Amino acid sequence: xxxxxxxFRHQGLRKKLVKLLREKGIKDEKVLAAIESFPRHIFxxxxxxxxAYQDKAFPIGEGQTISQPYTVAVQTxxxxxxxxxxxxxxxxxxxxxxxxxYLMGAKVYSIEYNKNLFNKTRMLINSxxxxxxxxxxxxxxxxxxxxxxxxxxxxxxxPGTPSVLLEQLNVNGILxxxxxxxxxxxxxxxxxxxDGSYSEKDFGQYKFVPLLGAHGWRN
Ligand code: SAH
Numbered sequence: 647x648x649x650x651x652x653x654f655r656h657q658g659l660r661k662k663l664v665k666l667l668r669e670k671g672i673k674d675e676k677v678l679a680a681i682e683s684f685p686r687h688i689f690x691x692x693x694x695x696x697x698a699y700q701d702k703a704f705p706i707g708e709g710q711t712i713s714q715p716y717t718v719a720v721q722t723x724x725x726x727x728x729x730x731x732x733x734x735x736x737x738x739x740x741x742x743x744x745x746x747x748y749l750m751g752a753k754v755y756s757i758e759y760n761k762n763l764f765n766k767t768r769m770l771i772n773s774x775x776x777x778x779x780x781x782x783x784x785x786x787x788x789x790x791x792x793x794x795x796x797x798x799x800x801x802x803x804x805p806g807t808p809s810v811l812l813e814q815l816n817v818n819g820i821l822x823x824x825x826x827x828x829x830x831x832x833x834x835x836x837x838x839x840x841d842g843s844y845s846e847k848d849f850g851q852y853k854f855v856p857l858l859g860a861h862g863w864r865n
Contacts, residue, residue: 736785757785784859
């Protein structure tokens with residue numbers, strides 16, 4: 647049995663995880679279905695398989711973490727994903743969030759600033775045969791070459807209103823980002839209006855690893 651095997655035990659643990667996410671208030675059925683179907687344990691070394699379906703973040707090397715399933719579920723729900731949406735993710739990390747978006751029918755573009763992590767995740771995504779477009783570079787500037795996007799999600803702590811990213815959104819597009827200082831961030835959902843302005847709402851406090859780069863904390 648290699649780590650790509652999806653056993654009944656894994657499937658059972660995922661059902662429990664989804665039940666817990668429901669209890670914690672996640673309502674988007676498409677998000678829950680994607681989490682229930684996707685073998686998150688493939689991101690874990692075999693020694694840590696037990697951790698794969700607990701609702702917690704976990705180190706993935708290079709000082710980075712795979713986001714907590716609840717956090718992925720909250721961010722993905724706030725994006726209100728429709729099949730065919732063109733989505734940009736800043737901070738590919740393990741690739742878990744990107745896979746969830748892909749399974750929901752989004753066209754996914756994801757950018758990662760850590761070269762080793764980028765290479766590792768690219769190999770894994772290739773082996774899954776998922777058509778997710780992965781980029782290496784400073785995502786704090788977005789990915790202007792492929793803009794505009796229907797949805798943008800930042801999965802690292804963002805120092806202020808991410809105006810460069812907001813510019814890369816379509817009208818009625820949604821940007822979800824944790825905005826704050828390095829210790830605590832507010833989950834923000836921005837919606838781009840027809841006149842170019844943005845509505846902005848807060849969805850609770852989180853703690854993410856810092857966004858690096860030109861519009862992040864440091865280089
Ligand atoms: N979405 C990921 C979790 C990401 S953790 C998952 O599902 O596993 C945050 C990631 O953002 C880290 O991998 C970090 O290297 C990356 N990151 C930090 N600054 C960045 C930047 N400027 N551009 C792109 N990625 C960045």
